[in-house]
Amino acid sequence: MLETAKSTFQLSAEGLAEVKKELARYEIKDSAIIPALYVAQKENKGFITTAVIHHLGQVMDIPVSKINEVFKFYTMFNQVPVGKHHVQVCTNISCALEGGRELTNHICHELGVKLGEVTADGRFSVSRVECLGSCGTAPMMQVNTKYYESLTPESAMNILRGMK
Numbered sequence: 406m407l408e409t410a411k412s413t414f415q416l417s418a419e420g421l422a423e424v425k426k427e428l429a430r431y432e433i434k435d436s437a438i439i440p441a442l443y444v445a446q447k448e449n450k451g452f453i454t455t456a457v458i459h460h461l462g463q464v465m466d467i468p469v470s471k472i473n474e475v476f477k478f479y480t481m482f483n484q485v486p487v488g489k490h491h492v493q494v495c496t497n498i499s500c501a502l503e504g505g506r507e508l509t510n511h512i513c514h515e516l517g518v519k520l521g522e523v524t525a526d527g528r529f530s531v532s533r534v535e536c537l538g539s540c541g542t543a544p545m546m547q548v549n550t551k552y553y554e555s556l557t558p559e560s561a562m563n564i565l566r567g568m569k
């Protein structure tokens with residue numbers, strides 16, 4: 406659930422500088438929304454809240470509704486808190502044909518969580534995502550920023566069990 410606009414968020418000085426750099430990079434400032442969301446998500450423990458969106462709106466002088474639209478469209482921006490290792494399993498067409506949905510279910514079952522939940526120890530969260538551009542090596546998952554490809558349920562769990 407998104408936090409209310411009353412909760413606070415403020416970019417660090419470094420984060421603010423990064424967002425301003427992105428704003429200067431493009432002719433149309435809306436183009437800086439995605440990189441700004443990345444910066445803000447990183448600074449807000451891996452997820453975006455209403456307060457984050459409002460802050461970006463002020464800092465970037467872009468309507469909150471526009472930032473919200475971009476935020477809601479892309480699965481790489483998290484709407485809820487995520488685990489230390491955020492497991493994003495692709496279930497788009499190529500991955501689905503190669504067992505991506507079953508893979509997702511297996512990972513959730515083994516970790517003892519439902520989609521969108523964080524394990525009790527805070528180490529893992531699991532979500533389903535759209536195509537990550539690695540269709541030739543389906544099924545695949547992304548854990549934080551790293552890709553793991555040509556997975557089986559067993560190989561995926563071996564990878565996850567090896568994570569601290």
Ligand code: FES
Nearest residue numbers: 495500536539540
């Ligand atoms: S369909 Fe899974 S990476 Fe493209």
